[in-house]
Amino acid sequence: MTLAFLPPETPAIPLIAVSSDTLDPVLSALPPPQEAWARRARFRGKGGETLVLPAADGGIDTALVGTGSAGEQARGRFLVAQAVGRLPAGSYRLEGLAGEALEEAALGWLLASYRFDRYRKPEESPTARLVAPEGVDAARIERVASAEALTRDLINTAPADMGPADLAGAAQALAERHGARVTVTGGEALARDFPLIHAVGRAAISARAPRLIDMHWGDAGPLLTLVGKGVCFDTGGLDIKPASSMGLMKKDMGGAAAVLGLAAMVMGEGLPLRLRVLIPAVENAVGPDSFRPQDVLTSRKGLTVEVNNTDAEGRLVLADALALAGEGDAGLTLSMATLTGAARVAVGPDLAPFYASDDADAAALMQAAAQVRDPLWQMPFHAPYEEMIEPGIADLDNAPAGGMAGSITAALFLRRFAPPRYIHFDIYGWQPKPAPARPKGGVGQGARAVFAALPALLEL
Numbered sequence: 001m002t003l004a005f006l007p008p009e010t011p012a013i014p015l016i017a018v019s020s021d022t023l024d025p026v027l028s029a030l031p032p033p034q035e036a037w038a039r040r041a042r043f044r045g046k047g048g049e050t051l052v053l054p055a056a057d058g059g060i061d062t063a064l065v066g067t068g069s070a071g072e073q074a075r076g077r078f079l080v081a082q083a084v085g086r087l088p089a090g091s092y093r094l095e096g097l098a099g100e101a102l103e104e105a106a107l108g109w110l111l112a113s114y115r116f117d118r119y120r121k122p123e124e125s126p127t128a129r130l131v132a133p134e135g136v137d138a139a140r141i142e143r144v145a146s147a148e149a150l151t152r153d154l155i156n157t158a159p160a161d162m163g164p165a166d167l168a169g170a171a172q173a174l175a176e177r178h179g180a181r182v183t184v185t186g187g188e189a190l191a192r193d194f195p196l197i198h199a200v201g202r203a204a205i206s207a208r209a210p211r212l213i214d215m216h217w218g219d220a221g222p223l224l225t226l227v228g229k230g231v232c233f234d235t236g237g238l239d240i241k242p243a244s245s246m247g248l249m250k251k252d253m254g255g256a257a258a259v260l261g262l263a264a265m266v267m268g269e270g271l272p273l274r275l276r277v278l279i280p281a282v283e284n285a286v287g288p289d290s291f292r293p294q295d296v297l298t299s300r301k302g303l304t305v306e307v308n309n310t311d312a313e314g315r316l317v318l319a320d321a322l323a324l325a326g327e328g329d330a331g332l333t334l335s336m337a338t339l340t341g342a343a344r345v346a347v348g349p350d351l352a353p354f355y356a357s358d359d360a361d362a363a364a365l366m367q368a369a370a371q372v373r374d375p376l377w378q379m380p381f382h383a384p385y386e387e388m389i390e391p392g393i394a395d396l397d398n399a400p401a402g403g404m405a406g407s408i409t410a411a412l413f414l415r416r417f418a419p420p421r422y423i424h425f426d427i428y429g430w431q432p433k434p435a436p437a438r439p440k441g442g443v444g445q446g447a448r449a450v451f452a453a454l455p456a457l458l459e460l
């Protein structure tokens with residue numbers, strides 16, 4: 001789904017953004033009947049609060065939307081976007097905001113207009129649309145919002161309709177829109193060259209066989225390699241998950257969905273860089289050919305891995321993709337994965353934890369995250385825990401007993417395979433209950449922050 005503004009010349013109702021600081025002057029400047037109406041309605045300018053001011057003919061003359069106090073803005077983002085669900089259908093022109101606040105409101109508006117209607121046509125509910133605001137790069141905001149919509153669509157799609165082949169199809173469709181090239185490795189070549197991806201995915205039926213998706217775009221500039229976990233459904237394998245944990249595992253390709261969204265932003269903007277996107281796409285299935293606990297697998301890089309839990313499959317498939325990323329000219333490598341439950345316990349669903357080999361890269365990400373309201377939290381590649389991933393019988397253990405520091409040990413595991421300059425995100429990819437601009441369901445995390453940080457990260 002593409003998310004777009006109305007053209008700037010569209011006739012529209014003025015929608016005045018009001019904070020608690022500007023409430024009084026804004027209300028006093030209204031025609032007296034409207035001022036009286038707004039005061040009688042006790043409009044306060046709370047975040048997302050709306051009020052329509054009637055015209056003499058019964059139409060809407062003007063509308064107000066609250067931006068909220070600093071305290072409200074610290075507790076939530078995209079507050080103005082709540083107006084989308086509260087205002088009567090119509091075209092609105094946002095006034096009274098500038099700079100980052102205007103960008104947030106405009107982006108939030110589009111993100112709040114997102115609907116997932118693949119399986120259920122929405123009731124004909126005409127919505128409140130926004131005219132492309134002046135003073136911001138509206139086309140860029142539309143690209144970012146549409147890329148986020150792609151990520152959400154991919155995650156929200158039922159797992160029967162989003163197997164490894166479907167994920168490859170989605171990458172192919174995106175590539176075609178932007179003149180990128182995609183190669184997909186499967187079958188015997190995958191078994192030979194990407195043994196961990198093959199081992200995790202081989203129990204699936206042939207229509208859902210494992211594969212590695214490799215997309216290239218651009219031919220000049222610094223190299224950015226994105227790697228996304230594409231586990232199209234995670235049953236846990238033989239170490240099968242209980243129903244309560246398996247219930248959300250269609251989202252285990254959320255890392256792949258997030259890097260495809262990020263790739264859409266990069267290519268749509270035409271950034272002067274070379275982009276590579278690697279997605280190991282598998283189904284972690286239960287079957288006679290499932291890989292087993294205590295199997296020892298030899299990875300593409302040559303490191304051996306003892307499987308101590310078939311449910312720690314993400315790090316296995318990513319390991320082979322990261323090894324490929326490190327062959328030849330590596331540049332900056334960034335992975336995104338719904339990798340551990342431990343990351344959720346640590347930071348909850350709203351924050352995206354990340355690990356970075358370079359402190360300067362981490363600082364650039366944190367700064368961009370605050371700017372575009374895509375919150376991140378830096379975690380440590382804590383070297384003293386390296387011994388926790390060394391089982392003795394093989395080079396590496398995919399699931400250290402006890403699970404202490406589970407997100408960190410997973411990140412350390414990935415680092416063994418990654419090129420030196422490396423950033424890793426352990427994302428959740430799911431909005432558990434509706435929030436402004438984020439309906440319940442699949443959600444992109446980190447991609448907007450990375451996109452905003454790219455000029456600093458790659459000196460563009």
Ligand code: BES
Pocket residue numbers: 234252309311312313314338339340341342344398399400403406428
């Ligand atoms: N896909 C899961 C991680 C996950 C679970 C992410 C719930 C988000 C929400 C991953 O493959 C997994 O099962 N990891 C295990 C690893 C453990 C066995 C070492 C986990 O985190 O429990």
Ligand code: ZN
Pocket residue numbers: 234236310311312313314
């Ligand atoms: Zn798992």
Ligand code: ZN
Pocket residue numbers: 231234252311313314338339
């Ligand atoms: Zn998984």
